[in-house]
Amino acid sequence: MKSDTITKYVLLFSSFIILLVSGGMIFSLLGDAVPVFEKFGWRFITSTDWNPTEGRESYGALPFIVGTLSTSILALLICLPMAFSTSLFIAEYFKKSAFSSIISSMVDLLAGVPSIVYGLWGFYTLRPFIVSLGLDPQGYGIFTSGLILAIMIIPYATSLSSEIIAMVPNELKEAAYALGATRMEVIFNVILPGARSGIIASFILAFGRALGETMAVTMLIGNANIIPTGLFSTGNSMASVIANQFGEADGLKMSALIAIGLLLFVITGVVNFVGKFIIKKLS
Amino acid sequence: MNKNIDVIENPVLKVEDLCIAYNKSDSKYAVKNVNVTVKKNSITAIMGPSGCGKSTMLRAINRMHELYPDIKTEGKIYLNGENIMKMDTIQLRRKIGMVFQRPNPFPTMSIYDNVIAGYKLNGIRIKKSERDDIVERSLTNVALWDEVKDSLHKKGTFLSGGQQQRLCIARSIAFQPDVILLDEPTSALDPIATSKVEDLLVELQKDYTIVLVTHNMSQAARISEYSMFMYLGDLVEYGKTDMMFTNPRNKKTEEYLTGKFG
Amino acid sequence: MSTEKSSIDLTKNNTYRSVKDKVFLWTVIVISIITISPIVMIIGKLVWKGFRQINFSFFTAVTPSTFEAMTAVANGEIIPGGIVNGITGTLLLVLMASLIAIPVGIIIGLFLYENPGKRYADLIRNLSDILQGVPSIVLGLIAYLWVVKNITQGYSALAGSVALAIMMLPLIIRSTEETMKMIPGTLKEAGLALGVPYYKVIIKVLIPSGISGLSTGVLLAISRILGETAPLMLTTLGNPMINWDVTAPTSAVPLLIWDFYNDPNMVDLIWSSSLFLMGFVLTLNIISKRISAKSKA
Known part of the structure; x- marks a missing residue:
């Protein structure tokens, strides 16, 4: 392969890093936020009660x-x-x-x-x-x-x-x-x-x-x-x-x-x- | 007194010993010791090669230079016998209107608002009917009314270059000034738009005194009654335009008019 | 016509308008001075309260224990020890973040420069802009989830560098693209016309001609991350000793300031540490300004 083509691909692949980082960010945050949304649903956003005591979380x-x-x-x-x-x-x-x-x-x-x-x-x-x-x-x-x-x-x-x-x-x-x-x-x-x-x-x-x-x-x-x-x-x-x-x-x-x-x-x-x-x- | 400079009785504008430098600490003057008088209800053209100080001098007449603190202006200018250097700039600029090289309607205002911009900017409150009158009369005076009367509330920047420049003239005459200063008003326009603006200026001299800077000798020849020729900051010659073109008194003027430089 | 002319009289409202104009001007001046006064007060306070603590051991010793500090304060002495563990930690973090972000950022910047107006490049540019706006604490969470939990199995310098590298990345991409745009296209063409492979044109022509713009961008990016505290709290945790192991928890100057702030015995150290940090950030700022001013002249 010509070196210019390789250069082009290197540049292109590097741009995937941005896609990976931004996509990965949303994916990770969403993934780890799921449990709390599953448990409380919309109440997570509308409720004012913040209580980490075990059993009454x-x-x-x-x-x-x-x-x-x-x-x-x-x-x-x-x-x-x-x-x-x-x-x-x-x-x-x-x-x-x-x-x-x-x-x-x-x-x-x-x-x-x-x-x-x-x-x-x-x-x-x-x-x-x-x-x-x-x-x-x-x-x-x-x-x-x-x-x-x-x-x-x-x-x-x-x-x-x-x-x-x-x-x-x-x-x-x-x-x-x-x-x-x-x-x-x-x-x-x-x-x-x-x-x-x-x-x-x-x-x-x-x-x-x-x-x-x-x-x-x-x-x-x-x-x-x-x-x-x-x-x-x-x-x-x-x-x-x-x-x-x-x-x-x-x-x-x-x-x-x-x-x-x-x-x-x-x-x-x-x-x-x-x-x-x-x-x-x-x- | 310079024998090449005519003096006009009862002038609207009288310039005495005007000197302008672009740098306060510098003694290099862009306009040197100009003495001149301007006839009422006429078109006076200021000609000369670029860099000769013609625009600089024009801008001194409504004290535009005061916007730039580095510029030094010396001498006296009288408007109807009153020293403009002692006048309030607001009042002065209301009496002396200005039109610029490139058409510059306010891009955020409609055509209608552009015409009455002088009133708006100066916080003068007038009735709607009066406003409508002023807009119609000013636009009619610049022969723009028929072209824009159905789109008065569109932005002025949608008009063609020539229409925009006429709009700017309308904006200036809506304020009923005594003198209108025009700084190469047609240099950014095509020939057809240029001839429309020229016709308009000839028409307007009935009511207004017009001072026009132009780089275009034939334009000066076509429309002006009096002409000034400036060179390197000096006013070389001033007199009736037809006299100057047929029989220039100064050698430099002759060389310029015959195209030896410029 | 002449009767109409006299009907427009401005003399009535002139005085009122010029007074209003003057009042507005002075309001602008006064508010502007108020606006910049905090920087004078902040630097003044840091210098005034911090310079006493800055001595030789400040740069050579690790942070004292709470007990040592307490005894010193009780005896009216200067707190012993220094912040060398924070300084080395900050150096380690910045070095690693730079190693990740600078090459990647420059290559992505080159990609954007090479593909102007293309849909995909616009998407990358927009995403990079969005990344730049992500709060640093969120980047701390991300680095925690990615590195602390999955790679180093514990708080580590690496995790902190990743968070900082993601902060630097958009700044470097942007400055690379802008710098490349300023280089005359003919320079690139001249190289290519000689039959030089494109990667060589990048390394031998584009990057050297844009070096001042690139280094300005890098220095500004570093000065942005130097003072970051929040993402480090979630990733590198802190360490009372000098640490060069990227998989171990490490300290950093801003983290130390946070610790000192929370420990009543060490409060005296916050000013000297902040003075040091500010001095570092400002020096980088000034150097980068100098470089960009020089290249423009």
């Missing part, structure tokens, strides 16, 4: 689903104005200036901080700060986790948004200025409508990041297996419960944790798919 993942969603949505809400302002700073107001490159490298640095370091900082700085503000006596819970998640996802939302904002053609902005618009009016009437879907996609992808974050949330959410009752209530997230309870898990409990992993995989997969789909449609 009951696994309901609802508190964790609610915990993950509520912290991530809160993170998204906090991240919105911040990432939006920072993108405007980088890609519009101070485009190509030294200010802009300072701010954007700071944002890059934020992306480089390991999750566990965010957790430490949240625990030793943010949490006491929330306590001192009198918002909550302990400082653990949905709000603190949401806040730290917001800081963690800001770089993802900012880098993509600012790229898209910078791509809005100059001639359109000039057309609006020539009609007498102020800079703010140009931003809201020309730049934002033009960059809208890209900005939305960047926030969806950032949201996907927040859903799967583990360590920082584990250290701040309070790890209470309850449905959070308010902004400052404690709770638990899907990723945190896996991290916390994996060590002493076997049998049905292991299956329950893997099922939670499967749910997390599906939810983040859907969210990321929507985000990527919007971006693909743009280009």
Whole structure:
């Protein structure tokens, strides 16, 4: 066989690795999640009862689903104005200036901080700060986790948004200025409508990041297996419960944790798919 | 005063000692010491080889350069006797409209919204009937009404290049400016669309003062009443277009018009 | 016509609009500064609280026992020992993950570059994008199911590397494809026109011309996995001693931070370890930026 044909096949076969890894992932997660779904059915998703005591075992993942969603949505809400302002700073107001490159490298640095370091900082700085503000006596819970998640996802939302904002053609902005618009009016009437879907996609992808974050949330959410009752209530997230309870898990409990992993995989997969789909449609 | 430059009585625009540099720290000027006056209700063409500063000068007239902090503008420009450097940019740009080289309708707005974009952007609230009036009148003025009246709520970007450029002119005249600046408005258009835009400009000079940058000498000859010839940032010659084309006063102008360079 | 012209008067709302414009600008500036302030506070805190613990033994000794740490804290001394078991563990994990992910990722990236616009290649590209979005804790579960349960029959460095390799893979695939796209097609054609076999063109032309892009991608991928904690908790477990055996449990710097955080006697060590970890990650980031800036210039 000619060497070029061999090369071609090597390249082709290598791509099967991606198929194997993604297919295998779904297969393994599904396979090991079966026992818990067989035993509890839909109750696994709708029940709030999480009890690993032998003989009275009951696994309901609802508190964790609610915990993950509520912290991530809160993170998204906090991240919105911040990432939006920072993108405007980088890609519009101070485009190509030294200010802009300072701010954007700071944002890059934020992306480089390991999750566990965010957790430490949240625990030793943010949490006491929330306590001192009198918002909550302990400082653990949905709000603190949401806040730290917001800081963690800001770089993802900012880098993509600012790229898209910078791509809005100059001639359109000039057309609006020539009609007498102020800079703010140009931003809201020309730049934002033009960059809208890209900005939305960047926030969806950032949201996907927040859903799967583990360590920082584990250290701040309070790890209470309850449905959070308010902004400052404690709770638990899907990723945190896996991290916390994996060590002493076997049998049905292991299956329950893997099922939670499967749910997390599906939810983040859907969210990321929507985000990527919007971006693909743009280009 | 340069003997090659005519002075017009009671001008709409009067430019005094205009100097523009693209770099604040640099003393390399793209426009050097230009003094010129523009006649009301006429078409004035600015000609010259590329890089001569013609667009740079045009953009100074509605202070477009202020969007780029590196650009340095010196000198005075008067609109009906009022120094524009002292005016509010919002008010100035409302009185001096601009049309760009490439048609640039707002892609997220419909044809209708593009025409009244000036009102929308400036937050001026007007009644629906008034709005409809303005849209119909502006589009009729640019001879686009019959072509688009059934698709007013489609996106402006669906139109052909020539139609888009006329839409941009409509957007600018909907705001009733005193002066319309056009920066090579036909360079991206085919010959048929170009001649439509030219006819339109001839028509519009009854109501507006038009200043047009063009790289196309015959276009200047066809439609303008006055012409400027710029070279390397200097205003070399300014006067009646037919005079300049038949009997240029400066040797450089003659060489340019006869195609020796350009 | 002239009467209509005067009817549009903007002087009334001008002041209000310019004030609004200014207020918005300053809001953007203030919020942007607030947004980046955490990074300053985080680095400040790490340096301030961590530098005291960083000494020679920090890099040469293994982690102290809880008792040793407790005695030291009680006597007001610096906690003895270091994190060398974590450093070697992290090196081992990163090395193995790289050995798995870099060649595979580059070859898949080349495959995508060779087959643009094909359905199957698009599928691979999308799957790789989806893999990139999978939470790291889920990858930890996967590595547990595949490696810990079936291959090494227990917690092992190998399992951790597999989880980390799956994290690196999409990043390397993406950066390889992007880098290859930037190389002028004529370069490849010139090689092929000389009758050189394609694999040689890849090794002798494509990879050397794209080396800066490829190494940027690799360094960024490594900096992404260096700080990962969650998947390691499920796979490599931790080890108080230096371990080079890929089938045995091993430690890693982020795992040690987690242990220190959970042990009241060792709390003082978290800052120095975090400082070290951050320093490592940032250095890689800066090097990769330098490389990509150099190649663009």
